[in-house]
Amino acid sequence: MTAPSGFTSVDQWALGTIHRALGRPPIRLRCASGAEVSPAATPPLGLIEFSDRAALWRVVFDPEVGFGEGYAQGRILVQGDLVSMLEAVSLVMPEPKQQNRWVRMVLRWMNLVQANTLSGARKNIHRHYDLSNDFYSLWLDSQLVYSGAYFESQSATLEEAQSAKMDYICRKLQLRPGERVVECGCGWGAMALHMAGHYGVSVRAFNISRQQLLLARQKAKETGLSRRVEFIEDDYRNISGQADVFVSLGMLEHVGKEHYPEMGRVIERTLGKSGRGLLQFVGRNHSQPLSPWIRKRIFPRAYVPTAGEVLAFLEPGDFSVFDVENLRPHYARTLEQWLERFENSGEQVSKRFGPEFVRIWRLYLAQAIAGYRAGALQLFQVLFAGARCQQTPWTRAHLYESGRQTGTGSAPVHRMP
């Protein structure tokens, strides 16, 4: 411990205020003046150190953005396991009854400039997903799947778990050769290629990230699937034509609550009364705005819905919900592996994007792991079908059969050779 030279009781008060606002986690707080708050009971998980008074006061004033920015700039230092410390905070931190006036103002301003209009959505998506395909190749799996995986066994690798996730969804949807699938937000194309290659369906896959589409089209050519998979650069609101199946993974988070009725109408006009669909998305237990720091630095204008909010926008289309599964622990595991790979490529990332970028992304990935571990974030898969859909299996046992080459249930699933 440094000697309390330059100690001021005001710093001490600020640290105490922050510690209380965090719900008194087992974490020590210290600032450069030497002021310090130590938790009484449990041995502390680590230390958060404020290198200057401005960084400290910004956290008092605007906890989430203040901490995120201070950490990114290297003015707030963390000693100890970042994920465990964030998890501890997530477990004890009371939800603010109301954001303070400054935070509310900033949120309103962000809502305005980040609005998901057709052009706004393109800008928002571009900022995250067009960073560079090389960057994502450093820490995602070899197929570049940027959504929660499914670890059938706890010892599965990330590559196995991403393949298993895609296959699990195909089995839930009971895809049959020749069916028409619309994929809404297709990333680098892994799911579209998996469905076409293994289940013999034809896919129209929509995306507004140009970088992702370039690579997706290249992969389709390389695997000889260009005839069955069409990658289309367009907004979900412009999806036209009918399909048997609608699928969307990790895209709903970018739609924004105010556009859910539009999303519902797109699904309804695509599937009619007899189609079926699956949505995978990050969810919440109850409605609350996304962290303003995450919106500022990572996902502009994103909103993480409750399962009920998603079911609600499926109601006007008279869709029957058949299966909702929460795969929360699987997303924690996925993110742990992403973070590990990311840290291993830290130097490369730092060379290209600078050390501040590395700290921003580390904090984003670590916060997400903490959220899933603490039960604050959920990963939902929602399977639904038109009221006249005949593709509903008798039980879900076919999803879990060992040695399954073909599914079971009322509609067997066939694999392409």
Added chain:
Amino acid sequence: MTAPSGFTSVDQWALGTIHRALGRPPIRLRCASGAEVSPAATPPLGLIEFSDRAALWRVVFDPEVGFGEGYAQGRILVQGDLVSMLEAVSLVMPEPKQQNRWVRMVLRWMNLVQANTLSGARKNIHRHYDLSNDFYSLWLDSQLVYSGAYFESQSATLEEAQSAKMDYICRKLQLRPGERVVECGCGWGAMALHMAGHYGVSVRAFNISRQQLLLARQKAKETGLSRRVEFIEDDYRNISGQADVFVSLGMLEHVGKEHYPEMGRVIERTLGKSGRGLLQFVGRNHSQPLSPWIRKRIFPRAYVPTAGEVLAFLEPGDFSVFDVENLRPHYARTLEQWLERFENSGEQVSKRFGPEFVRIWRLYLAQAIAGYRAGALQLFQVLFAGARCQQTPWTRAHLYESGRQTGTGSAPVHRMP
């Protein structure tokens, strides 16, 4: 066909109006005067005959109650398979944009006199469930389970499927010996006794039907489970004390939408942050009032919710939804078996309650089968857990293991010897 004596073009007009309002199903309509409407294309599934003009006009004026009452009184006769005909109507009948003024007035009046206050709920439940235990014994399974069963194989008997359903729910909940369970609405006690007898938990089971409780307590004595199962005559709103598990089958339909926030608070104060629960209930794809005839004759003040409406009342308690399953085809199968057994006991029921009662119950059961077959009704099981619950399995594979004596997942399920 009878000769068209006394034929009037007004009867003809009325029949045409009814046929159009039903969405032009492949069903012939005829009235005593000889007026008739025959569907053009498909061979008709059957014939609906109005024996007098008053019965005919009541249907024009108030389709659902008019048909139900006319059928009950024997003034509307049905030739052909009642279930198939109702299913055909359910498939094509357009949902009325707005009920007519008379129906709205009747619904408002029913809302008032059937309100689910503490005493009102007792009256409403008494009217249905206290009819007599002997009556229900005639057509339910041997354990008297009055909710949708789970047919693991399509050839399972009703008794097997009801046992399978209860066990499936215990596995979903991963019950462990010694845990405390609250059951909300326990019928004749089968589920409470199954949980205590096979999983070693202790159960407090609530119900406001006295007839059901009398039999449930007797069964607890006979099976030596009185020490572990307490049957309590009280309203769900009076449930107090903590539990590890909250379970409720086929009871939510009686709560009424306006009392959902109360239901949510009861579950929250029972489970806290670490408990878990399962609700099984009849559901809808989208919000709509229950048939006024069903409310008048079968279930006073019942309301059938959407899955989203149920998830919504779990949100304030910060519960994580882990699994929503729609078992619609299983309830159709369950009801088919109930109806078959009911018809086999028709004479006995008629002797005790009269032929009108038999027709009312036949129509109720047949309508329900038709609703599930046509996709208008759903059967949901919602599994949820407090945000701090540690009892969440890694996958759902343990639910479908063959030869399962013990479950798998993070928390193995133990059976009592």
